[in-house]
Amino acid sequence: MSSRPAAVLLVVAALATPALAATGEYLFHAAGCAGCHTAEDGPPLAGGRRFDTAFGTFYSPNITPDRATGIGGWTRERFVRALKHGERGDGAAYFPVFPYPSYRLLSDDDAAAIHSYLQSLPPQHHRNRDHDLPWWLARWMLHPWQWWFMDDPPQPPADAELRRGWYLVDALGHCGECHTPRSSTGVSIRARYLAGTRDGPDGEKVPNITPQPRDGIGRWSADDLAYFLETGALPDGDYTGSLMSEVVDNTTSRLSGEDRAALVRYLRSVAPVEGP
Ligand code: HEC
Ligand code: HEC
Numbered sequence: 001m002s003s004r005p006a007a008v009l010l011v012v013a014a015l016a017t018p019a020l021a022a023t024g025e026y027l028f029h030a031a032g033c034a035g036c037h038t039a040e041d042g043p044p045l046a047g048g049r050r051f052d053t054a055f056g057t058f059y060s061p062n063i064t065p066d067r068a069t070g071i072g073g074w075t076r077e078r079f080v081r082a083l084k085h086g087e088r089g090d091g092a093a094y095f096p097v098f099p100y101p102s103y104r105l106l107s108d109d110d111a112a113a114i115h116s117y118l119q120s121l122p123p124q125h126h127r128n129r130d131h132d133l134p135w136w137l138a139r140w141m142l143h144p145w146q147w148w149f150m151d152d153p154p155q156p157p158a159d160a161e162l163r164r165g166w167y168l169v170d171a172l173g174h175c176g177e178c179h180t181p182r183s184s185t186g187v188s189i190r191a192r193y194l195a196g197t198r199d200g201p202d203g204e205k206v207p208n209i210t211p212q213p214r215d216g217i218g219r220w221s222a223d224d225l226a227y228f229l230e231t232g233a234l235p236d237g238d239y240t241g242s243l244m245s246e247v248v249d250n251t252t253s254r255l256s257g258e259d260r261a262a263l264v265r266y267l268r269s270v271a272p273v274e275g276p
Pocket of ligand 1: 028031032033034036037051058059060061062063070071079082083088093094095096097098099103114
């Protein structure tokens, strides 16, 4: 008779896996994984997108479940360690162009759900180029970097009403990876949280999105912001360009209305800071 609980468990597990993958799919979009891991005209999520940075040129890896060239066969633990701790299977560290300094704020359950979703996708056999880095930059240097800069993660706001919005901005949406300026060691400057920068990714200007009335979003209504995040339309009727239109397409337009409202509420609550 002991086979009945086992059978029930099997059924529960079979039902739970697609449900977890569906949760993972929503989180995957909210975390904006797709754009970085898909090259122009390349197979989806098979990597190869190029990132020119002050620290060299990086190419994203294949995150489809192909065993030879992707993350097929990765255990959940290995995946969660990569996403949240920037740690490779062999113990070496990832470069923070992979925004794990933001993803470390994800819950383990959410990271695991993203893993389930990725494992449910079709594998793409596709090998990518190695990074092209200056002679002085090596992976081993990342361990002291992580040790030094990742010990003190940002804390969620005390107000429970703002926590979901914070999670969407800081953990999933990693908005600060572009909107918060960095020090010369590549670390986000907390006192200038979301205040914008003149030298963002691709060397372009990234605007101030704190509620500062002069050059931030202080004069935008909550509806302006929600509409912008859904459609990319600015209050003056123009459309956002470049990197942000990708964020809108891949990420903020795919959030539920409730989540978008939570994100807006949080964004309007952060400390106003003068732009760059
Ligand atoms: C801003 C671009 C960017 C975003 C956003 C991004 N990644 Fe990556 N990811 C990279 C780069 C670049 C690397 C390679 C880092 C290195 O080689 O040290 C990487 C590495 C990885 C790896 C390690 C793969 C391997 O073969 O070792 C995994 C897994 C991964 N990313 C999954 C994700 C997931 C899941 C998301 C969304 C939650 C995501 N990435 C979002 C750029 C990005
Ligand atoms: C990959 C980099 C990147 C990420 C990630 C990113 N943004 Fe942006 N964002 C930009 C750039 C660049 C612009 C300016 C686009 C332009 O010049 O049209 C912008 C513009 C904006 C604007 C319009 C501000 C204005 O004054 O015009 C808002 C609001 C905004 N982003 C919010 C967000 C939020 C919220 C997130 C996280 C969910 C986010 N961004 C994530 C790069 C980014």
